[in-house]
Amino acid sequence: MNLQAMNPSDFITTLTLTYKQIGPITAMLLCFMEAFLPFLPLSAFVMANxxxxxxxxxxxxxxxxxxxxxxxxxxxxxxxxNRKCLRKYIEHRTVQTYMNRLEQHSFIIIGFLCMLPVFPNSVITTVAGITKMNFKKFAFASAFGITGLNTIFSLVGSDLHAFLHSPLKVLTVIAVFFSIHLIGTQMKNRMLSNS
Incomplete structure (x- = not known):
């Protein structure tokens, strides 16, 4: 199979069919593992799924x-x-800053920050655990934020063929992601500068 000779639409179809062969359980596990390995491309997994x-x-x-x-x-x-092996991570300046903010506005911050791809969800969930935030509050807030973010990526992934032929859709998605990124970056900088 010559991938270079394919047009973009056929390439996406082939790539999608190949990815589908990993099965739904593996597809779900990729997103699960991203919580532990934040360098993994969650947005790519969500769109591919x-x-x-x-x-x-x-x-x-x-x-x-x-x-x-x-x-x-x-x-x-x-x-x-409180284990020694995790103490160095907990004492990191960024984690300490988030701990202070989370204690002030726990529910709202978790829900909103989980919706912004700029923020490392691993840090947010770590801080919620360290501060022993009420699990019901954390569970609801994180589920709300994560589902909101994943919905955006899923909408793009489910209609990749249409995006290839619609410059307006591409520009709209870029504008949405740019706005989210800008808002998230400003919030992040404000939180860290006020520490």
Whole structure:
């Protein structure tokens, strides 16, 4: 199969069919693992899941994996946060700053920050665990934020073919992501500068 000779539409179709072969459980696990390994490209996984399994199933797989991953990280730091092996991470300046902010506005901050791709969700969930935030509040806020962010990526992934042929859709998505990135960056800088 000569991938270079394919047009973009055929290439996306081939890529989607190949990705679909990993199965829904593996697709969900990729999003779960991102909670522990934040350098993994969550946005790419979410779009791929939506492209391969459809908007609804892809969104459910992505959100379930991401939410369960966030809850697992929360649990680890809630119950083992005082161990020596984690203390160096906890004492990091950024983590300390988020801890201070979270204590002031816990529910709103978690829900909103989980919706912004600029913020490292691993830090947010870690801080929630360390500060022993009420799990019900954390669970609801993180699920709300993560699902909101994943919905945006899933909408793009489920309609990749249309985006290839619609410059207006591409520009709209770029504008939305740029606005989210700008808002998130300003919030992040404000939080860190006020520490």
């Amino acid at each position: 939506s492209a391969a399994f459809g908007l609804i199933e892809g969104l459910l797989l992505s959100s379930l994996g991401s939410i369960l991953g966030a809850w697992a990280v929360y649990g680890i730091f809630r119950f083992f946060g």
